[in-house]
Structure formats: C-alpha cells, structure tokens
Amino acid sequence: MQKGTLLGTGPAPPIFRLRLENIDQANELSRLEGWDIRFLPLDARNFSGQYAGLDLPGLYLAQKTYRDCSFHVAGSAPKTLLPMVLPMKIGRSFRCQGQRVTDRNLVLVDRARDIDLTIEGGIEATVIYLSEETRQAVLHSALGPHALAARGGEALHLMKGPGVALLKTRVSELFRSDPGSPLSGLGAQGLSRYLTSLLVTAVCASDRDLPEAQARTIEQKARHARRARDVMEARRHEPLVLTDLGAALGVSVRTLQYAFQDYFGVSPGRYHTLRRLAGAHSELKRADPSQTSVTDIATHWGFYHLGRFSRAYDSHFGRLPSQTLGQKQTRLFRVQRAPAARKSGSLGPRAPKTAAPRSAAEKG
Numbered sequence: 001m002q003k004g005t006l007l008g009t010g011p012a013p014p015i016f017r018l019r020l021e022n023i024d025q026a027n028e029l030s031r032l033e034g035w036d037i038r039f040l041p042l043d044a045r046n047f048s049g050q051y052a053g054l055d056l057p058g059l060y061l062a063q064k065t066y067r068d069c070s071f072h073v074a075g076s077a078p079k080t081l082l083p084m085v086l087p088m089k090i091g092r093s094f095r096c097q098g099q100r101v102t103d104r105n106l107v108l109v110d111r112a113r114d115i116d117l118t119i120e121g122g123i124e125a126t127v128i129y130l131s132e133e134t135r136q137a138v139l140h141s142a143l144g145p146h147a148l149a150a151r152g153g154e155a156l157h158l159m160k161g162p163g164v165a166l167l168k169t170r171v172s173e174l175f176r177s178d179p180g181s182p183l184s185g186l187g188a189q190g191l192s193r194y195l196t197s198l199l200v201t202a203v204c205a206s207d208r209d210l211p212e213a214q215a216r217t218i219e220q221k222a223r224h225a226r227r228a229r230d231v232m233e234a235r236r237h238e239p240l241v242l243t244d245l246g247a248a249l250g251v252s253v254r255t256l257q258y259a260f261q262d263y264f265g266v267s268p269g270r271y272h273t274l275r276r277l278a279g280a281h282s283e284l285k286r287a288d289p290s291q292t293s294v295t296d297i298a299t300h301w302g303f304y305h306l307g308r309f310s311r312a313y314d315s316h317f318g319r320l321p322s323q324t325l326g327q328k329q330t331r332l333f334r335v336q337r338a339p340a341a342r343k344s345g346s347l348g349p350r351a352p353k354t355a356a357p358r359s360a361a362e363k364g
Helices: 023-032 132-143 162-176 188-204 212-234 242-249 253-264 268-286 294-300 306-317 339-343
Strands: 016-020 036-041 049-056 059-067 071-076 082-090 093-096 105-109 114-120 122-130 156-160 333-335 352-355
Touching (some): 036 268, 082 162, 105 162, 114 253, 122 132, 122 162, 122 188, 212 242, 268 294, 268 306, 294 306
Antiparallel strands (some): 016 049, 059 122, 071 114, 082 122, 093 114, 333 352
C-alpha cells in the first residue's frame, strides 16, 4: 500500500494500556465505554485481564484480553456508537446470543437490542467502535442503507470471509506496533481511513446467513433461555426449583436445561447460584458492618445455611464473606479527557490519570 497525502502520514497515536485484576475493574471500564452491562463471573478467582485503547478519528479500538477465565455478560451496547467485535483468540468457547462464535468471525452488535455473551476459558478480542458518520460509511457502502433493518431485527450479525481475516491481521499488527506492517508510519487520519476501508471490504464480502432451520433452532433455544433468566432474575433472592421454573415457562426440565446450557454455557442451577453470590458480594462491599452482618446479607439472597454460603463464597471469590464486609471501596479508575480530545470528537475513554489499586495501571 502506498502511503501518501491521501491517507495521511505522521506519528502514530498513542496506545494506552491497563491491567485488570478483578471483575469490578472490567465493569467500570465497560461503563466508561458506554456499555450498560453486568459481568457475571463463572470463576471469579481466576479473573484477570489486559486492556489497550486506541482513539482515531471516527473510530475507537479497544483490545481486551481475559486469560483462563469464564464469565457471562448481559446488558445493552452503547447507544451512540456501533460496536463490532473481532475475536482474535478464543479459549474453550465464545457465545453471542446463543450462537457459537469462532476466531474467523466479525460480530456486528445491534445497538437497539440487549446482548448476552458467554466466554469460557478466556478470550482476546478487539472491539471496534464506529461513530455515526463512520457507521454510515461502512454499512451503507457495504450493504445499502436498509440491508440490516431488513434482516429481521437480529441482535447481532456474524460475518466471516477473507476481508475479516485481513482486518484481523492488520488490527493485530497495529496493537503490536509492528514496524513491518503497512500501517507503520500512518498518522491518525491515515489509520482511520485505512481501517474504515478494511471494514467496508470485510462487511461487503462476508457470508452472513445461517441455514433457516438452524437459525430457527437457535432462536427457539435462546427464547427459552432468556425467559428462564428473566424469571430467575425476578426471583433472585430465592433458591431455585427447576420443576417450578419449567412449569412457569411451560417447558420440560430437560428442554430447559439443554436450552440454558447451550445459551449460557452453565446449568440453570449454577447460573442462579452464581447470580445470587454476585448479588451478595456487591451488597457486602457496600454494607456498613456496624449496621448489618454477613448472616443478614446471606439470608437476603436466599442462603439460609451460613456455613454452606461461606464455603461457596470462598470457593468462588477466594475470600470469606467476612473479609469483604465493610471493605473500603476506592474508585478504580479516574478517567479524564483533555480539552483538545473533546474538541476533536474523541470516542473512547482516555488513559487513567491514576488508578486504584496502584498495580491496576500498566505503564507503557
């Protein structure tokens, strides 16, 4: 690729990097990016990750790496940006809306729909956020102005093909600062234009359709799983009885278990227990030990045997509930935008000025 005034040359924009040491840091960083989501760790003891962010005109790239950990993410995407997820490496499995995603896919998330993601065994992925102007350029050029709306209101679109493979290669080179890459020497404007052209090619040349019968099966299972999750959420302070849940949904226990396991990657009983443990964990962190006790919080979340609750909590979080109760909370990240960044239409969070705990910030 010839580099010239059309693409723009100059120094590459800086990449800021963070080390994430717990689920709370992942939650806060996602909120800073505009997501309204909740992380539910399937194995909280092993949760750790790394984050790298790159801000470009009309684009923001966030590379997220979570190693050897499993978790579920539920909520909604940013309303003002269009996120595309580019999986680079996948551990045991990665599911979006119950569909298995491979490292050959590009995932386009619908901003108007809630999303469910399940990661097992870790993942390395780059989330590419598009401003409205860039979104128009990519989707209209590749699909036409009404193509996505005509696809039945799907919550996500899985794309693959040689264009996706090339995009993945270039993004990987970008975050490695590879001097041999065609991206080397391009300035912010040049990088933005080149990556936008790659996105157009990736979306335009992608195979996006599932066989109709397979799509119907996936949607039916997803519907059962989401309805079960909604009932469980309404009864999150109570122990779960699967026969009652199946009766409430009008399906057999076996159908419910298969659908839920396929969609969320865990059984309904395990999911409900983890959800209640996460709720108790959040309440313990906020509670005043002079006003409440571990027993009060445990029973509030439907754990009536304190010894079993303590063992389950310790197994999941790696500490006793009494060690969390009244723990002093500090702001994890203090993110500050420079005035120049606001004027230039910056999309992503800036590098934290300070972080707490101190080791949460990875220098360089």
